[in-house]
Amino acid sequence: MIRKPATIHDIANHLNISPSTVSRALSDHPRISAATKKLVVETARVLNYNPNRLASNLRKGAGSTIGVVLPLINRHFFANIISGIEKVTANRGFSVIICQSSEKLENEIESLHTLLRNRVAGILISLSSESRDNSHLKALKNSNVPIVLFDRSIEDPEFDKVIINDFRGAYLATSHMIDQGYTNILHFSGPLQISTYRRRFEGYRQALLDRGIPFDPKKVYENVINREKAELLTEELIRSGLPMDAIFSASDMSALGALIRLKAHHIKVPEEIGVAGYVNEPFAAFIDPSLTSIEQFGEKIGIRAAETLLKKIDGSANPEDTQLIEPELIVRKSTDRIIQQQR
Amino acid sequence: MIRKPATIHDIANHLNISPSTVSRALSDHPRISAATKKLVVETARVLNYNPNRLASNLRKGAGSTIGVVLPLINRHFFANIISGIEKVTANRGFSVIICQSSEKLENEIESLHTLLRNRVAGILISLSSESRDNSHLKALKNSNVPIVLFDRSIEDPEFDKVIINDFRGAYLATSHMIDQGYTNILHFSGPLQISTYRRRFEGYRQALLDRGIPFDPKKVYENVINREKAELLTEELIRSGLPMDAIFSASDMSALGALIRLKAHHIKVPEEIGVAGYVNEPFAAFIDPSLTSIEQFGEKIGIRAAETLLKKIDGSANPEDTQLIEPELIVRKSTDRIIQQQR
DNA sequence: ATAAGTTGCGCAATCGATTGCGCATTTTTT
DNA sequence: AAAAAATGCGCAATCGATTGCGCAACTTAT
Numbered sequence: 001m002i003r004k005p006a007t008i009h010d011i012a013n014h015l016n017i018s019p020s021t022v023s024r025a026l027s028d029h030p031r032i033s034a035a036t037k038k039l040v041v042e043t044a045r046v047l048n049y050n051p052n053r054l055a056s057n058l059r060k061g062a063g064s065t066i067g068v069v070l071p072l073i074n075r076h077f078f079a080n081i082i083s084g085i086e087k088v089t090a091n092r093g094f095s096v097i098i099c100q101s102s103e104k105l106e107n108e109i110e111s112l113h114t115l116l117r118n119r120v121a122g123i124l125i126s127l128s129s130e131s132r133d134n135s136h137l138k139a140l141k142n143s144n145v146p147i148v149l150f151d152r153s154i155e156d157p158e159f160d161k162v163i164i165n166d167f168r169g170a171y172l173a174t175s176h177m178i179d180q181g182y183t184n185i186l187h188f189s190g191p192l193q194i195s196t197y198r199r200r201f202e203g204y205r206q207a208l209l210d211r212g213i214p215f216d217p218k219k220v221y222e223n224v225i226n227r228e229k230a231e232l233l234t235e236e237l238i239r240s241g242l243p244m245d246a247i248f249s250a251s252d253m254s255a256l257g258a259l260i261r262l263k264a265h266h267i268k269v270p271e272e273i274g275v276a277g278y279v280n281e282p283f284a285a286f287i288d289p290s291l292t293s294i295e296q297f298g299e300k301i302g303i304r305a306a307e308t309l310l311k312k313i314d315g316s317a318n319p320e321d322t323q324l325i326e327p328e329l330i331v332r333k334s335t336d337r338i339i340q341q342q343r
Numbered sequence: 344m345i346r347k348p349a350t351i352h353d354i355a356n357h358l359n360i361s362p363s364t365v366s367r368a369l370s371d372h373p374r375i376s377a378a379t380k381k382l383v384v385e386t387a388r389v390l391n392y393n394p395n396r397l398a399s400n401l402r403k404g405a406g407s408t409i410g411v412v413l414p415l416i417n418r419h420f421f422a423n424i425i426s427g428i429e430k431v432t433a434n435r436g437f438s439v440i441i442c443q444s445s446e447k448l449e450n451e452i453e454s455l456h457t458l459l460r461n462r463v464a465g466i467l468i469s470l471s472s473e474s475r476d477n478s479h480l481k482a483l484k485n486s487n488v489p490i491v492l493f494d495r496s497i498e499d500p501e502f503d504k505v506i507i508n509d510f511r512g513a514y515l516a517t518s519h520m521i522d523q524g525y526t527n528i529l530h531f532s533g534p535l536q537i538s539t540y541r542r543r544f545e546g547y548r549q550a551l552l553d554r555g556i557p558f559d560p561k562k563v564y565e566n567v568i569n570r571e572k573a574e575l576l577t578e579e580l581i582r583s584g585l586p587m588d589a590i591f592s593a594s595d596m597s598a599l600g601a602l603i604r605l606k607a608h609h610i611k612v613p614e615e616i617g618v619a620g621y622v623n624e625p626f627a628a629f630i631d632p633s634l635t636s637i638e639q640f641g642e643k644i645g646i647r648a649a650e651t652l653l654k655k656i657d658g659s660a661n662p663e664d665t666q667l668i669e670p671e672l673i674v675r676k677s678t679d680r681i682i683q684q685q686r
Numbered sequence: 687a688t689a690a691g692t693t694g695c696g697c698a699a700t701c702g703a704t705t706g707c708g709c710a711t712t713t714t715t716t
Numbered sequence: 717a718a719a720a721a722a723t724g725c726g727c728a729a730t731c732g733a734t735t736g737c738g739c740a741a742c743t744t745a746t
Contacts, residue, residue, distance in 0.1 A: 005459070005486065007732055018696045023734060033694060053460045054401040055732035058701050065440070065461070073429060074642070079422040086416060086443045090450075095457055097408070097438045100429045107433075114438055116348070117396045118408070143348065256629055283626030286599055299417070350702055361726045366704060376724060398702035401731050
């Protein structure tokens with residue numbers, strides 16, 4: 001049996017009162033008597049009434065959904081962020097619409113249009129790697145939709161953002177390696193024009209300098225972002241006999257690549273060479289040797305970003321421009337050569 | 344400057360025509376002249392017009408978003424599914440609202456209400472582990488919203504579903520182990536009242552029987568679903584000296600637990616004992632020895648489920664009740680003792 | 687006892703897009 | 717040339733909930 005969902009009119013008819021009264025009763029308006037409210041709430045339950053958000057939001061001029069745009073859903077880090085966002089918004093009666101840009105600027109722009117069409121109350125976005133141009137974000141500004149960037153953001157102070165202290169993460173990792181007695185530390189980085197990798201690089205450099213270890217740009221390898229590239233590079237480094245006693249990689253995948261080649265050459269990690277990664281992928285704990293890495297607290301980022309957006313939406317506060325989430329160093333076996341595998 | 348989004352009225356005013364004409368022009372109605380259409384489309388672009396989905400869907404009685412409910416977003420498998428869903432729906436002009444039940448029936452029910460409030464065009468749902476009772480699903484049936492279950496479903500033929508052939512996956516894994524010469528294969532399972540684990544168990548048993556290996560219920564260990572439990576159990580098995588030469592685990596995490604304890608006792612994998620997991624978590628490829636597992640093609644499941652739902656929505660086809668996705672055996676080192684680590 | 691305030695509720699407009707119906711004007715048919 | 721059909725567009729109702737305004741009835745203040 002096909003049945004249309006009940007409306008406030010149905011409730012009104014059942015009780016011989018007006019729809020306005022029903023609406024007000026349901027939203028606990030002070031000018032409606034307690035008796036009427038009780039009646040309305042009861043018949044609402046009986047008729048299985050579920051308010052039509054479309055109508056409500058249309059009338060109120062937007063309202064109860066927030067939009068999320070991110071590069072890839074099936075990355076552990078981003079999935080955690082979504083999870084965090086969802087937890088916050090669900091509690092506050094918001095639904096979330098998720099859009100995936102697949103790292104393409106075109107999709108990102110299209111996603112924003114979709115969200116605007118749905119008249120979302122606010123937007124959370126993490127930029128695709130293609131997004132050098134930010135005109136689409138600027139355009140959002142005068143469409144009056146609150147927006148908060150997370151993780152991958154732009155340098156514009158006009159926008160609120162929740163980002164990770166990448167400098168600090170890299171600084172922690174590098175300092176730790178120095179503490180472990182490594183002195184000749186290479187850095188496998190990503191594309192340095194991307195702010196995330198740039199800041200990790202800067203953290204690495206600063207840690208060296210602060211400990212009195214000379215920084216040598218030749219020890220920084222750009223664009224080593226996946227396992228294959230890391231394997232090739234590591235192989236080459238080993239063969240060339242370049243002096244080194246540690247590798248700090250800006251991603252766990254490339255750290256893994258390094259580990260694999262070191263292992264193949266029977267070079268002991270962490271005894272001879274230390275390796276640290278970044279992002280703390282789930283596998284980092286499970287490989288052998290387990291990989292020292294930087295935890296980024298994806299869920300926390302999602303929670304903070306969502307909370308910030310909700311504050312902007314209800315205007316209850318004007319949040320700071322930029323919120324930094326502090327990462328944490330997770331020391332595992334791949335760098336732990338002092339208290340070697342004690343525990 | 345705060346500006347309201349343009350409406351068809353704005354376009355109509357600009358051109359001194361009626362909103363109806365604008366609406367029809369935009370939807371390419373045959374009774375509107377080509378000239379008018381062109382004018383309308385142009386000024387729509389100039390005014391930065393973005394149709395209000397709320398209004399449109401309200402008028403049309405639902406329409407352009409579909410809802411997804413699943414137990415956990417930050418699981419590799421489910422994240423892949425979402426990714427697949429998103430790919431399909433985005434192409435067809437649908438947005439997706441994501442709800443996370445966190446394995447709680449209460450949240451699952453609440454999520455369904457949220458989706459109904461948003462008048463979604465259809466619902467994709469994977470049940471929480473708590474969901475024994477299905478009355479909330481039955482209730483959906485007469486609310487006239489198309490619904491497709493995926494992965495975690497119920498046995499009711501009333502519902503369309505896209506699920507994995509768990510029997511087959513387990514059968515493949517077990518057969519492979521037998522082919523590798525293992526004859527005394529234990530099975531680490533999950534709670535057997537959950538259909539997924541039950542079917543994996545049955546696949547395991549059938550593979551044994553088909554190869555003439557007696558099935559012994561004592562070799563099946565229930566509820567070994569995480570690493571800790573697997574570690575404890577494996578430790579106990581080793582100490583007790585129970586004869587065995589392989590472990591087929593219904594999850595990668597427990598397979599990992601087994602590997603860890605075997606390694607600790609210097610028992611060689613795969614030479615002395617073979618180990619296979621299930622789900623093919625990302626880490627399976629990276630641990631040492633790499634773990635044989637079953638790939639479930641999460642993205643494909645998402646794609647198929649979404650396609651099925653869209654078909655139901657536009658009524659273009661009445662899909663089959665149940666679609667089985669075939670899993671694939673991924674052989675890695677942990678069971679590969681014949682062609683040992685060649686390649 | 688009259689003025690003033692309070693309480694309880696209904697009328698009708700509104701949000702923006704869609705669509706059945708109808709009215710002209712033009713084109714085609716016989 | 718008259719009838720029939722096609723073309724192009726506007727009017728106004730509609731989807732369901734919200735809300736400013738107003739009108740009674742009743743309570744409190746003077």
